[in-house]
Amino acid sequence: MGVIRFGVSVPEELLEKFDRIIEEKGYVNRSEAIRDMMRDFIVRHEWEQGDAxxxxxxxxxxxxxxxxxxxxxxxxxxxxxxxxxxxxxxxxxxxxxxxxxxxxxxxxxxxxxxxxxxxxxxxxxxxxxxxxxxxxxx
CATH class of the missing domain: 3.30.70.1150 (ACT-like. Chain A, domain 2)
Incomplete structure (x- = not known):
């Protein structure tokens, strides 16, 4: 499975808060934190579908x-x-x-x-x- 790079535009204040939180939680970088959030988003969606x-x-x-x-x-x-x-x-x-x-x-x-x-x-x-x-x- 390959890795794809993509850009995201967010307000500066949002990014600063995000960076503080991921540092508190011990993430090495933004990418890993975003991957975890995406996985959680997918799992929740599947749960909501009812058949998963x-x-x-x-x-x-x-x-x-x-x-x-x-x-x-x-x-x-x-x-x-x-x-x-x-x-x-x-x-x-x-x-x-x-x-x-x-x-x-x-x-x-x-x-x-x-x-x-x-x-x-x-x-x-x-x-x-x-x-x-x-x-x-x-």
């Missing part, structure tokens, strides 16, 4: 004392057995548990799983983080 094969994590913070939340979390993971790859359960304290569910499948199906898990009564906070599967070059 994606992987991700669903992170949930919940109160295990809430009636039926633990049973419902497990039942939903079993319902989506083809998409749920693994999960990690951590006891944060006596009233808070953290669950990380690793998922892989069609983007629309993964979003459906996340919506169902995140909306359970007793879930205090959560987030779906998506990425590609690595099969497609980005």
């Amino acid at each position: 094969e994606v992987a991700g994590t669903i992170t949930l913070l919940y109160n295990p004392d809430e009636v039926d939340v633990v049973k419902e979390l497990l039942d939903l993971q079993h319902e989506y057995i083809d998409e749920v790859v693994s999960s990690l359960h951590v006891h944060m304290d006596e009233h808070n548990c953290l669950e990380v569910v690793i998922v892989k499948g069609k983007a629309s199906r993964i979003k459906e799983i996340a919506d169902r898990l995140l909306s359970l009564k007793g879930v205090k906070h959560g987030k779906l983080v998506m990425t590609g599967t690595g099969k497609e070059p980005v």
Whole structure:
């Protein structure tokens, strides 16, 4: 795969802010930072299309004392057995548990799983983080 050079026109102030941020994050140069942003843009677009094969994590913070939340979390993971790859359960304290569910499948199906898990009564906070599967070059 070859490399293509192209020019981009941006306001000076925007470029100065960009340079400060990429330096803070440890990028060696602008090109690598822009490549990472382009990859992220492509992965997000594929996720939004719904048919793309994606992987991700669903992170949930919940109160295990809430009636039926633990049973419902497990039942939903079993319902989506083809998409749920693994999960990690951590006891944060006596009233808070953290669950990380690793998922892989069609983007629309993964979003459906996340919506169902995140909306359970007793879930205090959560987030779906998506990425590609690595099969497609980005």
